[in-house]
Amino acid sequence: MMRYIFEEKNQIDIKETRGGLVLKHESFNPTHIFECGQCFNFNIEEDGSYTAVHLGRIINVLQKEDHVLIRNVSLDEFYEIFYDYFDLGTDYSEIKKDLSENEILKTASDYGYGIRILNQEMFETVISFIISANNGITRIKNSIKIISERYGNYIGEYMGRKYYAFPRPEVLAKVDPLELREFARVGFRDVRIVEASKMVADGYLDFDIDQTLSTEDLKEKLMQMPGIGPKVADCILLFTYHKRETFPVDVWIKRVMETLFIGHEVPKKLVDDYAREYFGNLAGYAQQYLFYYGREEKIGK
DNA sequence: ACTCAGGATGGTA
DNA sequence: TACCATCCTGAG
Numbered sequence: 001m002m003r004y005i006f007e008e009k010n011q012i013d014i015k016e017t018r019g020g021l022v023l024k025h026e027s028f029n030p031t032h033i034f035e036c037g038q039c040f041n042f043n044i045e046e047d048g049s050y051t052a053v054h055l056g057r058i059i060n061v062l063q064k065e066d067h068v069l070i071r072n073v074s075l076d077e078f079y080e081i082f083y084d085y086f087d088l089g090t091d092y093s094e095i096k097k098d099l100s101e102n103e104i105l106k107t108a109s110d111y112g113y114g115i116r117i118l119n120q121e122m123f124e125t126v127i128s129f130i131i132s133a134n135n136g137i138t139r140i141k142n143s144i145k146i147i148s149e150r151y152g153n154y155i156g157e158y159m160g161r162k163y164y165a166f167p168r169p170e171v172l173a174k175v176d177p178l179e180l181r182e183f184a185r186v187g188f189r190d191v192r193i194v195e196a197s198k199m200v201a202d203g204y205l206d207f208d209i210d211q212t213l214s215t216e217d218l219k220e221k222l223m224q225m226p227g228i229g230p231k232v233a234d235c236i237l238l239f240t241y242h243k244r245e246t247f248p249v250d251v252w253i254k255r256v257m258e259t260l261f262i263g264h265e266v267p268k269k270l271v272d273d274y275a276r277e278y279f280g281n282l283a284g285y286a287q288q289y290l291f292y293y294g295r296e297e298k299i300g301k
Numbered sequence: 302a303c304t305c306a307g308g309a310t311g312g313t314a
Numbered sequence: 315t316a317c318c319a320t321c322c323t324g325a326g
Contacts, residue, residue, distance in 0.1 A: 037307065129307095130309095132307060132308080133307090133308040133309060134305090134306065134307085134308045134309075134322090135306065135307075135322090135323085136305085136306045136307080136323090136324080136325070136326095137306090137307070138324085139306085139323070139324070185322080186323090187323055188321045188323095189309095189321090189322080190322090226310095227308090227309070227310095228309080229308060229309045230308085230309090231308060231309090232308070232309080235307090248307085250307040250308080251306080251307065251308090252307060253307080267316090268308095295307080
């Protein structure tokens with residue numbers, strides 16, 4: 001496992017220029033990172049760049065010919081906040097190499113080259129994936145946007161658009177579910193969101209303590225919260241708690257696994273067992289490559 | 302007009 | 315323990 005980890009931050013090639021930060025990296029593709037289904041906090045600009053909000057900062061990322069241009073953050077901010085967010089301490093070329101021993105994963109990881117798993121903020125991830133239950137990406141993003149605009153703090157403007165931070169748990173905990181439903185269009189997820197917010201506001205989750213729990217125990221703990229079942233819990237484990245051996249099974253990844261690996265329809269739990277057995281501690285990465293590849297290419301559909 | 306979407310929940314067998 | 319109908323909403 002250690003061989004996938006870089007130890008020094010200075011191993012990435014990034015320089016400050018007047019146009020922004022120039023990042024030269026063999027495994028970093030903004031489109032694949034933001035469109036592979038792991039996050040909902042970004043906005044696509046006219047020039048093809050992605051603007052995302054993370055921990056109260058607005059960052060813009062644009063793919064150029066031989067580098068990635070990162071705008072609106074200083075080099076210090078980048079190292080301080082976004083190095084971890086973009087998981088830059090992990091060696092994805094090594095992960096791809098290992099996964100590529102399997103032909104299907106070679107195809108999928110070549111297809112989704114430059115995907116990186118974002119290390120996202122806890123509360124925002126919890127609420128975002130509670131909203132994601134039986135929901136579509138467009139509507140999920142829209143709900144989160146409205147919640148931020150209505151209950152979050154104003155951060156600033158970028159490329160003509162105003163941005164707001166995702167609200168703190170204490171704020172969402174006091175919101176009337178009916179109001180949430182009316183404005184954010186979250187439907188039957190309204191009470192789940194407020195109740196889960198109350199638990200987080202009361203300190204039910206603690207990143208450092210939770211981190212010491214086994215993946216299995218932490219999953220059970222997460223599933224005690226309203227709106228969090230097996231799949232949502234897995235997403236939180238993978239995208240917030242760095243539990244990369246997790247393999248969230250949604251309808252897409254289920255179809256992909258049944259079509260490309262298993263050969264016939266099986267219950268979701270079996271897909272999970274199969275994948276975790278097959279991919280081991282790289283299951284989370286494999287899931288992202290397979291999900292992106294499968295959804296874009298409509299595999300099994 | 303109509304289906305169904307990146308599941309969770311509560312009830313039933 | 316394993317299934318199953320039901321749950322808001324609106325994009326396609």
